[in-house]
Structure formats: C-alpha cells, structure tokens
Amino acid sequence: MRARDLLHPRPEGLYCPPGDFFIDPVRPVDRALITHGHSDHARSGHRSVLATQQTLDIMGLRYGEHFADTTQAARLGETIALNGVSVSFHPAGHVLGSAQIAVEHQGTRIVASGDYKRQKDATCRPFEPIRCDVFITEATFGLPVFRHPPDTEEIARLLKSAAQFPERSHLVGAYALGKAQRVMRLLRDAGYDRPIYIHGALARLSEYYQGQGIDLGTLEPATVEGGKDDFAGAIVVGPPSAFADRWARRFPDPISCFASGWMRIRQRAKQGGVELPLIISDHADWDELTGTIKETGAEEIWVTHGREEALVRWCELEGIAARPLHLVGYEDEGD
C-alpha cells in the first residue's frame, strides 16, 4: 500500500486510517499512541493511550492518574495488532521511556521517530535503528551548524567553573523531564558527590527516575533555610524559566547556565543572559540525523518539527526522496 495511505497528517496529529489511531496527537482522540512524555507529545484527555509503561507512568505523574480512560503498556520490540495494522515500540534514546513507533501494513513499514538522539545517555535506553521504507524524522537541530559536543566535556566545563568561582552558585537550567536528570547523572558520573539542589518542579520526576534504578545521588530541595550562604558553591538544577523569576534571588551572585542544544549558537546564549552555556541536547544533531537516515535504509524520508528545509535539501543531494511533513502543535523550541 502507498505509504501516505498508511500514515498522514491531520489537524489532530499523525493518523493511520487502516489502524484508526493517531501518533502523538495534539488534540483529544479515541486512540493515541504516544512516543514519550514531553507535554507537546503526550497530552491528556484521550480515550485510550498506548505507550511504554514508563511513558504512561510519567503521564500519570504529570496529569494525574486519570489522564485517559484506558491505557495499555507497550513492551519494547513486541508487535501489537491494531485493526490488522502491526505496531511496535523501539527505544528512541530521547528520555526515559521514549520510543519510536513502527507501523507496518501490507508490506509497507513506516517508523515514526518521535524525538530521538544517538549520544549515549545513562538515563534511558539507546536508540535502535529500525529498517523501514519510510522514516519520519524530527529535525529540531536540522542544520549543519548543530553539532553537539560530547556531554562529558560540557559537564567538565561546569565543574571547572564551579571550582573557579567557589563563592557563587551555578544555576543550571534544564527541562524538567529528561534533561534535568541527565545533567544530574552526568555530574555523578564525573565524580561530583555533593548534594545537588533542585527546584520543586523537578522533584517528582527525579524521584521517579531514581525509582527506575537511575541513581542521581543525594538531591535536596533548593529552599532557603540558613540564608544565601547555603548555596555558595552549590549546583542548582531547575527549569529554565525559574531562573528569570524571583525564585532565583535566594542564590548568591549566581552564574546562569543552560543545558540545551541551542547553546551552540553564541548569540542565543548571549540574548538569554546565559553565562555558561552547556551544549547538552536530547535531540539528534546534524550528523546524528544524517547518519540515522542512512542507517534506516529508508527510501523516503518525511521531515517534521524543526528546520525541515535543510534536511530535505541534504536528502536531495544524497538522492533520497524527502518531503517536509507539516504537523501542527509541536514546540519548535523543544529542547
């Protein structure tokens, strides 16, 4: 069957007519398959949700237990039949529980990557390339300027700065699901054994990660008790928005750090008032995107959320059919 008859965009999200389900719909639908727990992909209010157990757990933490009428956990690698369409979930390496979704019907297989990365990450299972006819790739960092350095180097710069400025606190902006826990884990892997202070918005998700066997060491709430001196030399992790907020006033002369792939661009860091940019991303960089496209062996590439045009151009130059897939409702800034 033609690939576009198996999956195509609708206002609600990516739809499979023969299987009658949506992938990562942005509006409430009957049956939703969800790749991962970030709020632009995983929304509440669907009738039934099929996702990995960890993604279901994360949705429960964020939206409350009754975020959907019924839920079903997909085991990684296991095939599930939905109205005669075979679907299977495979690790995407993006955040804990994240999965690509393979959809197969009448000899045509499409893999929807969701968000993914290829860099090693101790907080989630690594991406597995799946052979397919059509690969739907994200393109958040789909420009040749985005090349993420090894995350260990970035954490080393943070620790060097913490040693250089022991009287100040380092505030690390990191998204509450995934990035924050990855940063904490990287700090532990680099031998940092002091308590890490966290913003309240991170508490439940970090606790969940710890419960899933991802050791983040001692985490303490960044609350004021003994005054500002408590945080001299401390590393504090919180959602980026909190650092522009009055909340940040409890820290002595803080150095603002931001862990994101966008930090590759100096002007972005400068505009955001970031003093120590940490180029740590949960999305594939240019080399990972192009490398993955080749690895899947797909004859056709659909490019979604991000800078589609450059990746489509690259495919053209490589002789691979490609087109942008215009899905609405995903955050362009999703890192």
Added chain:
Amino acid sequence: MNRFAELLDRLVLTPSRNGKLTLLTDYFRSVEDPDRGLALAAITGDLNIAAVKPAMLRGLVSERMDPVLFGYSYDYVGDLAETVSLVWPQSPGHIPNREPTLGEVVGKLQSASRSDGPKVLAGLLDSAGVSARFAIIKLVTGGLRIGVSARLAKQALADFGKVDVAEIEELWHGLSPPYTALFAWLEGKAEKPQSTAMALFKPVMLSNPVGDGDLDKLDPADYAAEWKWDGIRVQAAAEGGSRRLYSRTGDDVSGAFPDLADAMHFSAVLDGELLVGDPRETTGTFSDLQQRLNRKTVTAKMQQQYPAFMRCYDLLQIGDEDLRALPFRERRGRLETFVQTLDPSRFDLSPFVQFEDWQALEDLRRAPPHPVIEGVMLKRWDSPYVAGRPKGPWFKWKRDPHTVDAVLMYAQRGHGKRSSFYSDYTFGVWSGGEGEEELVPVGKAYFGFTDEELKQIDKYVRDNTIERFGPVRSVRADRDNGLVLEVAFEGLNRSTRHKSGVAMRFPRISRLRWDKPANEADRIETLRALLDR
C-alpha cells in the same frame, strides 16, 4: 588552542569585571609560554596576522559544502566566523592526534605568504575542533570583541603577579609578544624586565572627587586650582626620534592625532588634556573632539577642521631628568618655561584659577567661564607626581551634573546578583507636536538607585510589561502611564547612531519620580538646547 578557545567563549558571556579577571588570571596561571603571551597579545590587539584575510573564508567554505546548506546555516546564525566554525566539514579520516597549540597556529598564520594563506588557514581549520576553529577565525579576522579592554588585561596581569597595574603600564610599550620576560617576572622567576625602548608611558596620576566635608579639613593656601577641561587626558612622550601620545591607561593613540604628534619637537614627557581648536583662539567642545576619536585614519580635512592641541598640566621628564619626585610647585615652574618653547598652535598652558577661600572657588566651579570646563582641579603645591589615585594630593571638583526627567521605556534583566532583576533601564523623553507626542529613547542606565529602589522598579516593570523580547521587557509608557526617572549625566554628545540625535555621558538614575505624571517628563528640545550651548 582549546584553552584559548574556551577562554574566549567564557569571557564573551561573562559580564562582571571580577569574573573576567578570575578567568584571565586562571588562564595565565595554567597555560605555559608562549601560548599565554600570544593570547594576551590577541586580547590587547597586539597580534598582527597580515597574509590571511577574512574574505578568504567564504571562498574556502564554498569549496567544501553545498551553498544552499551554507546559506540556510548563515541565515540562522547570522555571524560569518561562527557559521564557518560550525559547518566546517571534518573528514573522519583526518582527525589529528592532537589539536595544534596557540603558538603553532599563530606561527603558521604569521609565516604564511599571501599566496598560500588560504591553504594554511584551511589546514588549520581541518586540524581543529569547533571551538578552536572559531578562535582561529577570530585571530584571523582581528577584533575579538570579547568585552575585554587592554586595560582590563593589564589589571589581570597585575593581579596574577600581585604587582601594581602602574608597573605593567609603564613597561608595556617596551615589550612585545609573547611577553615571556614579563610572565617570568610576574611569577617571581626573574627580575623585572628592563626596557631600552624610547618614549615609554609613565603611569598617570589621578585625582579623587571632593567628598562631603573634605574641604573643611584642608587649608586653601596648600592648594593650587586649575580648570578641569573636558577633553581626553593624554601624555605626550618624545625621546630620541620616538613620539608617542598615550591615553591615561597607556594605550598608544598617536595614530589618531598625527597633527599633534608631528609637533612634538622636544625630548620630554608632558601630561595634559587633548582638545580640538586653536588654543590661541577657540577651544572646541567635546562633541567636536569626538569627531577625532576612534578613527583608524584621519583625513587632511578632518585635521584642518578639528585640529588637535594639548593643554599642558604637568611636566614629568625633560631630557634625561625625571621630575616626578619634585613638588608640584617646582614642576609647574619648569613647565611654564618649557611650554614657551613649543608650537603655540599645538600646546598651551593650563591656567591657574585664583581663589581666596573655598567659597570663592565653589562660586567659580558652579559658573565656569567656558563651556568646555567641567569643574576645577585642586593640586597640593608640595605633591610629587605619583602613579595611581593617592588620596589627598589631588582633587577633582566637578560642576553639578545635568539632570533630565525621562520615562522608563524598556528594562533588561541584569547578570550575576541581578540576574533575576530588571535592572538596566532604557528611558526616553517626549518629541513631536501637540497631540502627536511620542517617546524617543535617549539613554540607558543601570546604576544610581538603591537595592530597595531596584526592587520597586523591578516590580513596576513586571506589573507593567506590554511585550517581551528575550531578556528585555517593553514597559507601558504613554501620556497617561509611565514611570518618570530623574536621570543625571555629565554631558551630551551628538550621535548619528541614535534616533534622538544625542548620546549621554555617564547617565545614572538620580531619583525615582513616582509622583510625576509621565506627560510632564522633559522634551527632546531641552536636551538639544544643551547640545548647542
């Protein structure tokens, strides 16, 4: 190379002076010769790379990647050096065992000929990672733009070696990259370098502002008074054919003032104020002087229209004789005789201001006889010429600042201690006819208020935001709404860069006028009148 690249990346994003000093001194401590000296030269602008030109970059990158993909990339990043450093393709087979050192990079760039320049640059970019590529391109294009002045770099050297910055300034022009002898001395491994260069800078003596009650303790008879001229403080040093004009921080500014430098037919070191005009007839305003500042080349027309001259304050050396230890009274006597031997269209003597008591001087200070005077200077008759800012011998007593009532228009988040406060304020005054009034921005200030006032303004900004762009908020400001700030400033310059046509010198918030309606703030004409005075 990586350590240098990392230093540049940190410096450009670190706003605080102390933070920059820490980064620089740590770098000097941890990096060996000659790399640290070359980094220093790159920062102070003393590194010359002639054969490799920025224009080569585009050619090199277009040979290596699809122009459409490069176009998308450049559009997104907006900066050529950064784009090239990021997209430069690295062939996996050619990853070198180690990155080149700064010394190796500079060596290759400096020894490249014009014809093999592009090849040398490409080879270096091939051998480096992303950050190092950016640093290499910055070396080639010159002008690091990292917010570190030569003065700050010298302060970092002083901190590193625990010496007075004046000692560094005094030595500086006799030294050249990679400054090995300088670092050896600062680390206590060698004697202070002896310079044989001619016409070196002598660190300048500075004054303290007159504080409340200071004068009550002083006897007017102990002090001489002079006008404080609103030009730029310079030192003219001529010796054995070398003629140099230095700024008060020891930067060589001779190139911008060839007319004055050419008139230095003497062997001496003079301290004075650089002004424009003809000292026998007119002294130009600071706005006029500005026409001559920060220019790489000076046209003959410019030199004719705004001729530079020096109004002499002091004489530090004559021939081989160092006069700095002598009392001011004696130096002044020697200066008066000496100035008579100089070209009168280029040099004159700063006149004394006669006064009986402090009250008489106060009256003169408030109503100076010339618009280019910004106050009076007090100098103890018995003071030797000492580098730095000793407390007591010299005072500056400035004319009261100008003030204007302006309306807060934009607020930007600060850094460090102020990173959660909107602490940098852009303010405007009214322009346009009746019924069509609009605010035109006239300046930006980020100090002058107390911590408590900062909290109040921050709250006001958050409560009255109408738009946000990154760290900047646009604040409600119209005829009926707005916060009026009393802004104090030292003077106004004409500006072609600002829509208002004026630029303030040293603006700061002097008072918050919560009581004053926005429509009663000042108009642009009030400021323009100040300009034409």
